[in-house]
Amino acid sequence: WGILFSHPRDFTPVCTTELGRAAKLAPEFSKRNVKMIALSIDSVQDHLSWSKVGAMGRRKGSLHFNMKACRIGGAKMQSTNRKVCSIFMEHSTKSRALVFVFGPDKKLKLSILYPATTGRNFDEILRVVDSLQLTAYKKVATPVDWKPGDSVMVVPTLPDDEAKKLFPKGVFTKDLPSGKKYLRYTPQP
Numbered sequence: 001w002g003i004l005f006s007h008p009r010d011f012t013p014v015c016t017t018e019l020g021r022a023a024k025l026a027p028e029f030s031k032r033n034v035k036m037i038a039l040s041i042d043s044v045q046d047h048l049s050w051s052k053v054g055a056m057g058r059r060k061g062s063l064h065f066n067m068k069a070c071r072i073g074g075a076k077m078q079s080t081n082r083k084v085c086s087i088f089m090e091h092s093t094k095s096r097a098l099v100f101v102f103g104p105d106k107k108l109k110l111s112i113l114y115p116a117t118t119g120r121n122f123d124e125i126l127r128v129v130d131s132l133q134l135t136a137y138k139k140v141a142t143p144v145d146w147k148p149g150d151s152v153m154v155v156p157t158l159p160d161d162e163a164k165k166l167f168p169k170g171v172f173t174k175d176l177p178s179g180k181k182y183l184r185y186t187p188q189p
Contacts, residue, residue, distance in 0.1 A: 001032065001033055001034040001035070001101070001102065001103060001104060001129065001132075001133070002034065002035045002036075002037070002101070002102045003029070003034055003035070003036045003037070003099065003100065003101050003102075003125070003129075004037050004039060004098075004099075004100045004102070005018075005022070005036070005037075005038055005039070005097070005098065005099045005100070005120070006038070006039045006040065006097050006098045007019070007038060007039075007040055007097055012116070014116060014117065014118075014119050015097070015116075017119055018097075018119055018120050018122070019038060021119075021120075021122045022036060022038065022122055025122050025123075025126060028126055029126065029129070032126075032129055032130070032133060034129055096113055096114065096115060096116060097113075097114045097115075097116055097120065098111065098112070098113055098114075099111065099112040099114070099120060099125060101125070101128065101129060101132065103132065103136060109132050110128055110132065112125075127146075127147065127148070130148045131146060134152065134188070134189075138152075138189050139154065139155045139157075139158050139163075139166060140152040140153060140154060140155060140186070140188075140189065141153045141155055143185075148188070149188060150188065151185045151186060151187055151188065152185065152186060152187075152188050152189070153183065153184060153185055153186075154167065154171055154184040154185070154186055156182060160184075163184065163186070167186040167187075167189065169186060169187045169189075170186065170187070171184050171185070171186050172184070172185055172186075173185070
């Protein structure tokens with residue numbers, strides 16, 4: 001699993017708080033086997049200067065994730081694949097920031113576009129990773145406002161008899177005005 005997230009520029013207030021939060025949550029992402037990479041249009045030297053300010057939540061000189069310079073247009077990109085930078089950063093400008101979550105199959109599982117004036121919610125990104133991983137390995141979906149530990153939904157393609165075998169804690173349906181019984185739930189496996 002991997003997360004790429006961009007930020008428009010170093011030394012910007014919203015990005016500073018985001019990188020601090022990402023650094024603080026890095027152990028949680030690591031527990032889930034998720035590698036995080038921050039991409040920026042600024043230079044490695046700018047990143048180093050910014051990190052010396054200490055406002056990014058660093059502990060003992062480490063951000064707990066990689067930060068890559070993605071300078072487009074004549075400037076040298078250091079330690080980063082040019083094609084990845086071009087695709088990713090073309091959508092990240094001074095007014096927007098992106099989050100991409102990739103699965104182990106290297107396919108895009110989630111993309112979120114934020115305005116630069118609105119800080120990303122890394123608790124939500126972590127919650128989505130939990131959902132993506134759970135639904136990738138079990139035959140379930142997560143309902144609205146789901147949090148880890150809440151009941152999950154049995155996928156509609158799974159017949160009732162298989163669902164009963166697969167989910168020994170039981171399968172229950174929500175009552176709907178129509179009387180249809182297609183909202184099947186089970187405790188989180």
